[in-house]
Amino acid sequence: MAIKILIIEDDISTSQFLSYTMEHKGYQAITALDGTDGLKKALTGKPDLIILDIMLPGLDGFELCHRLRAYPATADIPVLILSAKALAADRIAAFKVGANGYKVGANGYIVKPADPAKIVDAVKNILNKKLQREN
Amino acid sequence: MTIKKVSDTKPSSTRVRPPSKDLAELATVSRDIAEREQAGRNELEKRCRHLGKVVEESTATIGGLRGQLKLESNERKRAERDIQTALKYAENIIATVPVSFLILNADLRVTSANRYFYNTFKVTPEETVGQFIYDLGNRQWDIPGLRDLLEHILPEHTTIEGFEITHDFPSIGRCVMLLNARRVYWSHDESPLILLVMEDVTQRKSKLQSIQAALEYAEDIIAAVPMSLLILNADLRVISANRSFYQTFKVKPEETLGQSIYDLGNRQWDIPRLRDLLEHILPEHTTIEGFEITHDFPSIGRRAMLLNARRNREFSQTNLVIMVIDDITELRKAHEALREVDRRRSEFITTVSHELRTPLQSIMGFTKLMVQGKVPDPITQKRFLDTIDKQSERLAGLIGDLLEVSRLESGKFVLKRQRLSLRDAIRSAIYELCSFTKEKAILIVDNIPEGLPDIEADESRIKEVMFNLVGNAIKFSSEGGKIAVNAQATHNEILVQIIDQGIGIPAEALPHLFQKFYQINGSDTRTRGGLGLGLYITKQIVEAHGGQIWVESELNQGSTFSFTLPLTLAPESR
Numbered sequence: 123m124a125i126k127i128l129i130i131e132d133d134i135s136t137s138q139f140l141s142y143t144m145e146h147k148g149y150q151a152i153t154a155l156d157g158t159d160g161l162k163k164a165l166t167g168k169p170d171l172i173i174l175d176i177m178l179p180g181l182d183g184f185e186l187c188h189r190l191r192a193y194p195a196t197a198d199i200p201v202l203i204l205s206a207k208a209l210a211a212d213r214i215a216a217f218k219v220g221a222n223g224y225k226v227g228a229n230g231y232i233v234k235p236a237d238p239a240k241i242v243d244a245v246k247n248i249l250n251k252k253l254q255r256e257n
Numbered sequence: 258m259t260i261k262k263v264s265d266t267k268p269s270s271t272r273v274r275p276p277s278k279d280l281a282e283l284a285t286v287s288r289d290i291a292e293r294e295q296a297g298r299n300e301l302e303k304r305c306r307h308l309g310k311v312v313e314e315s316t317a318t319i320g321g322l323r324g325q326l327k328l329e330s331n332e333r334k335r336a337e338r339d340i341q342t343a344l345k346y347a348e349n350i351i352a353t354v355p356v357s358f359l360i361l362n363a364d365l366r367v368t369s370a371n372r373y374f375y376n377t378f379k380v381t382p383e384e385t386v387g388q389f390i391y392d393l394g395n396r397q398w399d400i401p402g403l404r405d406l407l408e409h410i411l412p413e414h415t416t417i418e419g420f421e422i423t424h425d426f427p428s429i430g431r432c433v434m435l436l437n438a439r440r441v442y443w444s445h446d447e448s449p450l451i452l453l454v455m456e457d458v459t460q461r462k463s464k465l466q467s468i469q470a471a472l473e474y475a476e477d478i479i480a481a482v483p484m485s486l487l488i489l490n491a492d493l494r495v496i497s498a499n500r501s502f503y504q505t506f507k508v509k510p511e512e513t514l515g516q517s518i519y520d521l522g523n524r525q526w527d528i529p530r531l532r533d534l535l536e537h538i539l540p541e542h543t544t545i546e547g548f549e550i551t552h553d554f555p556s557i558g559r560r561a562m563l564l565n566a567r568r569n570r571e572f573s574q575t576n577l578v579i580m581v582i583d584d585i586t587e588l589r590k591a592h593e594a595l596r597e598v599d600r601r602r603s604e605f606i607t608t609v610s611h612e613l614r615t616p617l618q619s620i621m622g623f624t625k626l627m628v629q630g631k632v633p634d635p636i637t638q639k640r641f642l643d644t645i646d647k648q649s650e651r652l653a654g655l656i657g658d659l660l661e662v663s664r665l666e667s668g669k670f671v672l673k674r675q676r677l678s679l680r681d682a683i684r685s686a687i688y689e690l691c692s693f694t695k696e697k698a699i700l701i702v703d704n705i706p707e708g709l710p711d712i713e714a715d716e717s718r719i720k721e722v723m724f725n726l727v728g729n730a731i732k733f734s735s736e737g738g739k740i741a742v743n744a745q746a747t748h749n750e751i752l753v754q755i756i757d758q759g760i761g762i763p764a765e766a767l768p769h770l771f772q773k774f775y776q777i778n779g780s781d782t783r784t785r786g787g788l789g790l791g792l793y794i795t796k797q798i799v800e801a802h803g804g805q806i807w808v809e810s811e812l813n814q815g816s817t818f819s820f821t822l823p824l825t826l827a828p829e830s831r
Contacts, residue, residue, distance in 0.1 A: 133618070135616070142626065143631075146626075177611055206611035207610075239629070
């Protein structure tokens with residue numbers, strides 16, 4: 123069974139690019155264009171990894187990540203943030219405490235624009251760590 | 258003393274008389290004589306005694322008179338001495354006092370002057386005594402003020418004190434003289450003398466003036482400083498306050514002076530932090546600077562006050578507290594506003610950064626994939642190239658908007674006005690937007706009348722306005738929607754309206770719609786991207802042409818954007 127990657131990204135072009143890149147590496151890609159749809163697909167689709175944008179309509183990436191951590195079904199899904207937010211503060215917030223004071227707990231953070239190879243490497247690394255943890 | 262006079266009576270006792278009768282008669286006579294003799298003797302004695310008494314009294318009187326005479330002579334001598342002493346004393350005083358002393362006779366000629374006068378005015382007694390006062394020293398005393406005093410004022414008053422004249426004396430320069438004058442009669446038959454005392458008060462005057470000037474200077478500063486000044490005594494009662502204090506706190510001097518600071522204006526100054534400052538901090542420090550208090554003053558509302566206080570022990574024993582109160586409320590507000598501007602700017606940078614990075618991600622991503630040979634399928638390649646192309650244009654558009662705003666704000670925004678048909682300009686813009694309307698099957702209804710008058714405007718800017726407004730209408734219309742573009746002319750302007758049936762604008766967003774970087778929060782608009790500059794730029798262009806722009810909208814019913822362009826050039830417009 124192919125590894126399933128959920129791409130939560132509101133920019134259609136970026137979403138298409140990420141889908142192609144993941145599929146080209148042999149992963150299965152599913153997409154969501156806003157936070158609410160992303161949460162729904164995370165809960166039902168059982169993805170192995172989520173590539174998450176921060177500035178999303180509806181539910182923003184930080185809040186979505188925090189919610190994912192609260193559900194047993196999604197608590198352990200690794201999250202790679204791919205965001206245009208380039209400030210160090212955002213990066214720190216992604217790993218520790220979000221803007222509203224809650225824990226976000228992302229597993230990786232990449233600033234847009236990023237080379238597809240870099241994104242693929244990050245995805246591989248995170249998946250490997252997950253495998254190590256599970257074994 | 259007793260004197261016996263017996264010789265007169267002796268001859269009568271020796272007279273001869275007939276015997277018998279004569280004897281008896283003789284005896285009687287003899288008795289008689291003896292009695293008379295006795296009486297005479299008594300009388301004599303009595304007189305002698307009286308005489309003696311008189312002599313005694315006279316002698317005593319003469320003695321007394323002699324003594325008195327001696328006494329009076331001594332007194333006179335003493336009095337003369339006293340007078341001499343007093344005169345010398347007075348002369349010495351006159352000679353030594355540092356004031357000029359001049360005695361004039363009734364004709365205003367100098368009878369005498371003191372040393373100080375000669376020294377001061379650099380003249381000699383020879384050229385002074387006997388001279389007419391006005392003629393002294395090259396007529397330097399011919400001063401209107403002095404003439405006035407001597408000829409008009411003094412004749413009517415016996416004494417004049419503190420008469421001040423300022424005069425340029427050729428010998429000593431400009432002086433301020435204080436004159437005291439007095440008419441004196443030595444005796445009734447003589448004409449009066451005039452004593453004239455002149456004191457050179459130039460230095461004192463100038464010192465006084467500099468003190469006065471310093472005082473006024475200080476008072477001016479105190480009055481002019483925009484900060485409130487309060488001077489308290491050791492009991493923290495107000496001794497004085499400046500104008501700014503009264504103005505700032507809307508109080509009057511009569512309800513302030515003498516009051517305890519805490520009691521001022523309904524105890525509005527009874528602030529724990531102020532108590533802390535005055536009662537605990539200040540007693541331990543001479544100066545307190547930059548002590549900030551924010552307080553709700555009943556009279557003037559919530560204010561931020563910066564207090565500087567100073568204890569003054571050097572100046573007086575009363576231990577004054579000088580307190581400078583600076584109302585920094587406006588400064589604080591300005592500071593907050595500046596922080597808001599700063600916040601918005603960093604928000605803007607975040608937005609710009611995000612908006613630029615997003616299209617760049619797909620451009621970079623697809624390009625890298627193709628360059629790395631990861632897209633072998635030619636149809637997919639074509640699809641990706643189309644996306645790269647579209648995203649590049651989006652990026653260029655964003656940068657263009659940013660530059661436009663920068664131009665608008667730097668004043669380099671110049672309209673290239675020319676006579677043009679608004680109808681043609683609008684139609685050309687709509688035509689260029691057709692490719693976008695086809696995607697969503699949107700119908701644009703052109704209701705522009707043929708006879709619309711020409712205007713003087715910048716054609717490319719007017720087209721930009723139409724691109725923005727019609728472009729927005731297309732963006733926010735659902736598929737198959739209808740957009741109407743209407744235009745009509747009044748006597749002095751043309752009204753253009755763009756009416757869509759799209760999603761509409763939330764009422765709370767309407768007032769901010771034309772503001773720079775404003776973006777409506779909400780899932781539907783965010784996905785459409787943009788910097789929130791389009792409507793801001795549009796408004797700037799319309800207003801630069803002397804027109805107005807406004808919007809009416811109802812959520813889920815559609816929006817109507819209207820703008821006007823004047824038919825005649827406003828004289829002040831560019």
